[in-house]
Amino acid sequence: MKLSPSLLALALSAVVLPAMADEPAPDPLSFNVGAVTEYRYRGISQTRLKPALQGGVDYAAANGFYVGAWASSIKWIKDAGGDSKVEVDLYGGYKTEVAKGLTLDVGLLQYVYSGNKLNPSANTLEVYGALSFGPVTAKYSQSTTNLFGFADSKGSGYFDVTATFDLGDGLSVAPHIGHQTVKHNSAASYTDYSVTLAKDFSGLVVSGSLIGTDANKTAYASPVNGKFMGKSTLVLGLKKTF
16 A cells, blocks of 8 residues: 655655655555455465455565554364364564575465364464565475374475566466475375466556365365365466555
8 A cells, every 4th residue: 555645745755855756655554355256375275266255464564574464354263163163374584685686585374264163173373484586486385283283293385386477567477386284194184386467557466376285185075065176177366465
C-alpha cells in the first residue's frame, strides 16, 4: 500500500531537504486479499480440491526486520476429524544483503489451526532460512514441533528452489521445485513442482499455476472421498495488494 505524503510534507522536503525529495519513503505496511480455485501448499491441496479465500498483512521495517500474518480457508482439518476451517500463519524475521546481490532471509513461521482438536495437534512451528541471488531463491524450513499432525515428526524439513523471471509489461514466470521430508514417515515424504505465470495490473495480480507432485496416493488421499490431494492441476488466482 503506497500512501502519498501530505502537501505540507512535500513542500518542506522540497525546500529544506531537496537532496532527499526524489522519492517518498516506501510504506512499511501492506495488505493483500485474494481468492484461488484451490489452495495448494507444497503441492498438496488444503481445501479438498475446492476454492479458497485468503488475505494477509505485512510490516517491513527499514532495518530489515519484518512481521506478518496471513490466513486462508481450508478443509483438511475437518476432513481429518478435527474442528478448524481456517489456517492462520504468523511469521517474523530479518532480511539483509550479505554480499553484493546476495540476500539472506531468516525467520520463524507459526501455522495456527485454532481449536483443531487433532492428536497430535496440527499447529506447527518452523524455522527457515533463504538465500536469494538475482531471480533465484533457495530456502530450507525445518519444523521444531510435529509437522501438521504427523506423529513423531519433529525435525521434518522442506527444501525448495524458486526462480522469478520478469518478462516485462507486468508479466512474470516462476518455476519451482521442492522436497518435503517427514521425519520417521518416509511414505509421507515427496517432491512437488510447479510453474506460475502472473500478470500484475497495478497491484491486482492474476495468476495461473501448473502444480504436480510425486506424493504417495494413499498417504495423501482425502478421508472424505478418497481423491488424491497431490494430483497435477491448474490453479487460478486473483490477488489485490494495497
